[in-house]
Structures are given as C-alpha cells and as structure tokens.
Amino acid sequence: MAAKTNPIPSVWAREPREREQPALSRAAIVREAIVMLDADGIEALSMRKLGARLNAGATSLYRHVATKDELMELAVDEAFGEITVPPADSPDWRIAVTECAQSFRATALRHPWLASVLGQAGLAYLGPNLMAVSGRLAELFTAIGFPDPNRALETVLPYVIGMSTTEAAWLTAVARSGETEASFIARLMPAAQEAAAGHELLADAYATAAETHTAVDPAQLREAKFNYGLEVILDGLALRLPR
Amino acid sequence: MAAKTNPIPSVWAREPREREQPALSRAAIVREAIVMLDADGIEALSMRKLGARLNAGATSLYRHVATKDELMELAVDEAFGEITVPPADSPDWRIAVTECAQSFRATALRHPWLASVLGQAGLAYLGPNLMAVSGRLAELFTAIGFPDPNRALETVLPYVIGMSTTEAAWLTAVARSGETEASFIARLMPAAQEAAAGHELLADAYATAAETHTAVDPAQLREAKFNYGLEVILDGLALRLPR
DNA sequence: CCGTCGATGCGCACACTGTACGCAGCGCGG
DNA sequence: CCGCGCTGCGTACAGTGTGCGCATCGACGG
Numbered sequence: 001m002a003a004k005t006n007p008i009p010s011v012w013a014r015e016p017r018e019r020e021q022p023a024l025s026r027a028a029i030v031r032e033a034i035v036m037l038d039a040d041g042i043e044a045l046s047m048r049k050l051g052a053r054l055n056a057g058a059t060s061l062y063r064h065v066a067t068k069d070e071l072m073e074l075a076v077d078e079a080f081g082e083i084t085v086p087p088a089d090s091p092d093w094r095i096a097v098t099e100c101a102q103s104f105r106a107t108a109l110r111h112p113w114l115a116s117v118l119g120q121a122g123l124a125y126l127g128p129n130l131m132a133v134s135g136r137l138a139e140l141f142t143a144i145g146f147p148d149p150n151r152a153l154e155t156v157l158p159y160v161i162g163m164s165t166t167e168a169a170w171l172t173a174v175a176r177s178g179e180t181e182a183s184f185i186a187r188l189m190p191a192a193q194e195a196a197a198g199h200e201l202l203a204d205a206y207a208t209a210a211e212t213h214t215a216v217d218p219a220q221l222r223e224a225k226f227n228y229g230l231e232v233i234l235d236g237l238a239l240r241l242p243r
Numbered sequence: 244m245a246a247k248t249n250p251i252p253s254v255w256a257r258e259p260r261e262r263e264q265p266a267l268s269r270a271a272i273v274r275e276a277i278v279m280l281d282a283d284g285i286e287a288l289s290m291r292k293l294g295a296r297l298n299a300g301a302t303s304l305y306r307h308v309a310t311k312d313e314l315m316e317l318a319v320d321e322a323f324g325e326i327t328v329p330p331a332d333s334p335d336w337r338i339a340v341t342e343c344a345q346s347f348r349a350t351a352l353r354h355p356w357l358a359s360v361l362g363q364a365g366l367a368y369l370g371p372n373l374m375a376v377s378g379r380l381a382e383l384f385t386a387i388g389f390p391d392p393n394r395a396l397e398t399v400l401p402y403v404i405g406m407s408t409t410e411a412a413w414l415t416a417v418a419r420s421g422e423t424e425a426s427f428i429a430r431l432m433p434a435a436q437e438a439a440a441g442h443e444l445l446a447d448a449y450a451t452a453a454e455t456h457t458a459v460d461p462a463q464l465r466e467a468k469f470n471y472g473l474e475v476i477l478d479g480l481a482l483r484l485p486r
Numbered sequence: 487c488c489g490t491c492g493a494t495g496c497g498c499a500c501a502c503t504g505t506a507c508g509c510a511g512c513g514c515g516g
Numbered sequence: 517c518c519g520c521g522c523t524g525c526g527t528a529c530a531g532t533g534t535g536c537g538c539a540t541c542g543a544c545g546g
Contacts, residue, residue, distance in 0.1 A: 023523085023524095024523080024524080042363070046502080046503065046504085047503080047504065047505080048502085048503080048504090056524070056525085057524065057525045057526075058504085058505085058525090059504095059505070059506085059507095059524080059525065059526085059527095060523075060524045060525060062504095062505070062506090063522080063523060063524070064523095067504085067505080068503095068504065068505085115362045115363070116359070116362045116363045117362075118362060118408075118409075118412065119358045119359045119360075119361060119362020119363065119408050119412060120285070120358070120359045120362065120412060120415070121412055121415075121416065122409055122411075122412030122413045122415070122416060123409060123412075123413075124412075124413065124416045124431070126434060126435060126438040127438075128438075131438050131439050131442060131445065132442070134439075134442070134445055135439065135441075135442025135444065135445040136442075138442070138444040138445050138448060139442075139444055142444060150448060151468065151471050151472070152475075154468055154471075154472060155402070155471065155472035155475045155476070157405070158401075158402050158405035158406035158409060158472060159398075159401050159402040159405055159472075159476075160405070161405040161408075161409060162400070162401035162402055162403070162404040162405025162406070162408070163401035163405070165361075165362050165404075165405070165408070166361075166365055166366065166401060166404060168365075169361065169362060169363060169364055169365030169366075169367075170365045170366075170367060172363070172364075172365070173364065173365060173367045188367070191369060192369060195369040195370075195371075195374050196374050196377075196378065198378075199374060199375070199377070199378025199379075199381070199382075201378065201381040201382055201385055202374065202377055202378040202381050205381060205393060225394065225397055228394050228397075228398065229394070229397060229398035229401060229402075231479075232395075232398045232476060232479035232480055232483070233398070233402075233475060233476055233479055234479070235478070235479040235482050236474075236475035236476055236477070236478040236479030236480075237475055237479075239478050240475070266494085266495095267494080267495080289531080289532065289533085290532080290533065290534080291531085291532080291533090294496095299495070299496085300495065300496045300497075301496090301532095301533085301534085302495080302496065302497080302498095302533095302534070302535085302536095303494075303495045303496060305533095305534070305535090306493080306494060306495070307494095310533085310534080311532095311533065311534085
C-alpha cells in the first residue's frame with residue numbers, strides 16, 4: 001500500500017508482486033467469454049480480446065482450454081445450465097411442457113449466440129448441463145404417458161429450437177442495426193414490400209405486419225406467436241395420449 | 244497454337260491472350276461458392292480459395308460482390324431456389340404441406356451450411372427466391388382455409404427449420420469425423436451413455452438408440468422422425484380448420 | 487486508324503485471427 | 517536448500533477479409 005500511495009518511479013521500489021486477480025481458471029474464462037458473447041455477439045469474441053479482459057495474454061488461455069471450439073462448447077453447456085425443466089410429477093403436463101419450452105426460449109434470447117453455435121455444431125455436445133436437461137426432459141415426457149416419449153419430445157424440441165434460433169437471429173440483426181426493434185421494422189418493411197412485388201398476399205402480409213407492429217410491442221407479438229405454435233403442437237400430442 | 248507447341252521462352256513470342264474462361268460473373272461466383280460450401284463446409288470457404296477455383300485472384304471477386312456476407316446471402320437465396328411449394332389449389336392440404344416441408348428438409352440436407360447461415364442471420368434476407376417461396380407458402384396456407392394462415396405457417400416453419408438445421412448440423416459433425424453415420428454413432432454412444440450416468444432414462448435411451456441404429460439405416464430413422472413430428476403438428480392444425 | 491474511357495482483374499498491404507513453441511517466474515515436495 | 521511442475525507470456529506463422537491503386541482490355545467517337 002505504501003508503495004502505491006508513494007509512486008517512486010523505479011522498478012526496484014515496487015511491491016514484490018500483486019496477485020490481485022483470482023488468477024486464470026477455466027470457470028473464470030468461460031464466464032467472461034459468455035459476458036463478451038452476450039454483449040457483442042459471436043464474431044466479436046477473439047482469444048486476444050478475451051485474454052485482455054482477464055488481464056492476461058491471449059495464449060495464456062490455452063493452459064485451461066484446448067481450443068476456441070472447446071471454449072464455445074463449454075459456454076454452450078454453461079448456458080444450458082440456465083434452462084429449467086419442471087419435475088416429472090407435475091400435475092398438469094401442458095403447463096409443465098410450456099414452462100420448459102419458455103425457459104429454453106428465454107435462455108436462447110438472453111444468449112443469442114447460442115443460435116449460431118447450435119446451427120454449426122448441433123446437439124452433439126455431451127456437457128453435464130446439457131445431459132441434465134436432456135435427462136429431465138426424458139423423465140418428464142415419460143411420466144406424461146406418451147406411447148413414445150422420445151418421439152413426442154423430438155417433436156416439441158425442434159419447434160422450440162427453430163423458433164428460438166430464428167428469433168435470436170432476428171434480434172441479432174436488430175442489435176447490429178443499432179435501432180430499436182420497432183424502428184428497425186419500420187425501416188425494413190417498405191423494402192420487404194418492394195421485394196414482395198408480384199406476390200400479392202405476401203406484400204399484404206408485410207403491410208399489415210408493419211401496422212400491427214407500430215401498435216403493439218414487437219416482443220409481445222413474438223411471445224404470442226411462440227405460444228400459439230406451442231399450443232398447436234401440444235394439441236397434436238394430446239391426441240396421442242392414451243385416455 | 245504454334246506458340247504453344249513451340250514454347251519459345253520469350254515474353255514477346257507468346258499468344259496475344261487467352262480469354263478461355265467465360266470471365267468472372269456474379270452468377271458464376273455464387274455457383275462455385277455453393278459447390279465449395281457443399282463439398283467442404285462453411286469454414287473451408289475463403290475468398291482466396293474461391294478465387295483460385297475460378298482462375299482469379301481473391302480480390303477480383305469484389306468487382307462482382309460487395310462483401311463475403313453478401314456472397315453468402317446470394318448463396319442462401321440460390322439454395323432457396325431449390326425448394327418447391329405445391330400450388331395453392333392442391334386437393335389434399337396435408338399432402339401439400341408435407342411435400343414442401345420435405346422439400347425444405349431435403350434442401351437443407353443437401354446444403355448443410357444453410358443451417359449455420361440461418362442460425363446467424365435468420366430469415367431477414369429479401370432475395371427473390373426466398374420471396375417466391377414465402378409468397379407461395381402464404382398462398383397455400385391461405386387457400387387451405389386456416390382462420391389465421393400466418394400463425395399456421397409460423398408453426399410449421401419453425402419445426403421444419405429446427406429439425407432440418409439440427410439434422411444438418413449432425414450430418415456436418417458426421418462428415419467431419421470422416422466415418423459413416425452408423426460407425427460414428429457406434430463410437431459416440433458409449434461416450435454418451437457414460438456422460439448420461441446418473442440419468443437412468445437417458446442412458447437407457449442412448450443404449451436402445453445404439454441398438455436400433457445398427458439394425459436400421461440411420462437416414463431412414465431420421466426421415467421417419469421428421470415425418471412423425473410433422474404429422475403431430477398437422478393434427479394440431481387440423482383442429483383449427485373450420486369444418 | 488488512333489485516342490480515350492469505363493470496366494475488369496490483380497498485386498500489395500493492413501489489421502486481425504487461432505494457436506504452436508519455448509522461455510521465465512512462481513509455489514511446493516524432497 | 518535444490519529442483520520441478522504449473523502457470524503465464526512474447527514471439528511467430530499461416531491464414532483471413534478487404535481497401536487501394538495500377539495494368540490491361542474491348543469498345544467507341546473522331
């Protein structure tokens with residue numbers, strides 16, 4: 001402390017060494033990577049910038065992480081840890097499935113880079129959090145009583161993934177534009193209508209979309225859309241439940 | 244020709260110039276880019292390699308394409324041109340929807356890089372082919388008679404996108420391994436079972452999956468899974484059709 | 487036939503990426 | 517006390533997208 005308040009400009013007078021940071025660790029690296037990914041998107045994450053953020057050189061990270069791909073894998077699993085799946089003995093199965101679907105969607109929207117990574121790597125990862133989510137989903141869908149729980153799960157999940165990643169990609173585009181979602185839509189729709197020239201119905205759809213989006217919060221519209229599709233699928237699944 | 248069979252080592256004796264290639268053009272660039280993407284995946288495409296493939300320097304491409312992102316956008320639209328949508332007056336709406344869903348899936352599996360691009364950029368593109376597909380889909384779903392055709396479409400489409408991109412990502416991982424899909428599964432499943440330790444149901448699912456996959460062609464299993472989920476959704480949508 | 491001009495291709499250069507390698511310092515066991 | 521393994525870092529290399537200015541070409545007006 002003395003040396004700090006009395007800054008003698010000599011290399012010899014400094015304190016022996018300041019191990020201020022809790023050093024580098026795999027957990028700290030992954031945590032900071034997620035912060036950067038959330039803030040600036042996937043293409044803004046580089047090992048050098050990440051190292052700098054941790055008061056470390058770029059190549060120091062490689063003591064704790066084999067490769068950047070592995071780091072992304074760890075980040076994905078970490079994000080999956082935020083997904084909640086209701087217990088298998090939930091009283092109302094539709095509410096239970098809806099809850100975990102919404103949890104998945106919320107996680108994907110909180111971490112829009114997930115969409116990119118899943119598009120490239122799929123679900124071949126085997127991290128503990130991903131396994132936990134898969135396991136709990138299997139339990140839930142089995143307990144519901146579907147004749148083929150896996151098939152049922154593999155109907156809902158693609159829908160949730162598809163909708164969430166599409167939404168996330170959209171939000172990424174919005175974020176890159178620097179505008180609010182509403183103003184981005186307002187700017188995009190005329191171009192869309194022009195591009196849709198020759199496809200009457202489509203142009204009309206864009207026109208009415210532009211109107212509704214100025215009246216209603218776009219985020220609410222997206223959520224309603226998500227829930228509508230989910231209800232459709234749950235109806236379809238209900239037909240397959242033994243009575 | 245004389246100069247070629249008689250190679251005088253002089254700059255002055257050579258033929259005036261051979262404009263053998265039909266030169267560079269936006270269409271040729273996009274076409275060759277798709278060939279490379281299909282063959283070696285998305286991370287193998289670089290402007291330099293693409294230029295070399297066209298007997299051109301890397302930066303020559305920029306006379307016809309503003310940026311690599313724009314090139315990808317063009318490639319995506321080109322791929323969307325392969326998707327077929329049945330006419331709006333199809334007799335059986337379930338068959339019609341199934342056909343275009345399968346067409347979408349087939350296209351995504353033929354061009355697995357589509358999954359990556361859609362995950363990053365979403366459907367905000369406005370290319371002519373994408374507009375044409377959207378337009379025909381709108382017509383089809385309107386003609387079917389849903390009370391809210393857009394909502395119906397936006398239920399099926401995310402499912403198709405989610406399942407197709409997941410499958411494409413999986414196939415990409417398989418391709419990177421250099422093995423056949425069956426042997427890749429055989430090698431992966433033990434690891435998956437180990438990772439699923441503590442989640443009984445999941446481990447069991449992996450075990451039975453490993454067995455069935457050795458008995459049945461994995462590609463057929465994937466197709467059946469896709470069709471099952473699609474049927475579920477169509478059942479859910481049918482409930483919303485006015486009788 | 488010549489001069490000019492716009493379009494096209496290309497070499498160079500810059501900033502940046504992931505990551506392999508070998509060295510320097512630390513804390514700890516013998 | 518010595519040595520050793522673990523950790524961080526500096527350097528370096530191959531490769532990326534792309535801006536810039538020059539060389540070359542076909543076509544066209546005089």
